[in-house]
Amino acid sequence: MESPVSTETLRPTGALDGWAGRFAELPDSVALLAEPFHAMVDVRTADPAALEGLVGAPLPGPNAWTGGERVTAIRLGPDEWLLTSPFLAPPELEAAARAAGAAALPGARVAVADVSAQRTTVRLRGAHARDVLETGCAIDLHPRSFGAGSAAVTLLGQAGVVLLGLGPSDYRVLVRSSFAAYLAEWLLDAAREFR
């Protein structure tokens, strides 16, 4: 007999759940992986120093991300950052950002919104990862201009994405959940010539 559905038995699902089989057909040179759920919180503030304690690093300037394992800060605009965490639940990350804003600097103004449901996360790595991205992205992805710590809000194929450089031939792509299937198909197609 099936167990009854309740909030205890419901588990979070990702927009790319069920794609692992097709991703697994790719060679190691273009490895594609739907990453586990990341909590995401949008922060707008003129006082980014207030969030340094939470992120564990100064908030990044243009085209960059900073942070560590626990919380990552990605710059979206001149007064806007996206905080992500694979470990904290969305309400915890939102509360932590609010608390940091309120506590760190007297009078700091920090607007915080949970946007965890907006985007899903894909990891692309391997010797041909950059080649695949370059078939549909206008950013200069050569390591001398886009390496570990780089970030760009841009277009990949026809989808708006947040692209993060994690290391040599190692990228994380944040894509809106409603575009995730499109982007997965696009990446699988772009990867074909590098098999």
Next chain:
Amino acid sequence: MQLIRCPWCGPREEVEFHYGGQAGVAYPADPAALSDEDWARYVFVRDNPKGRFEERWSHAAGCRRWFTAVRDTATYRFER
């Protein structure tokens, strides 16, 4: 295809941008006092120079911020 320089993100491909028309069009100080003709003029009529033109642009697929840029309408070349 050309690169447009966003003041917040740096040079990006033009497809990331949305054009917003002439910059510096001031909202009427007393809109209720305008005649229909003057209101239509404010809403619809814009300069159309050949050459230097101050324009509003939005980095729609990037930081989503609006900015003002000067472009030559004949050569498409942006200043700065």
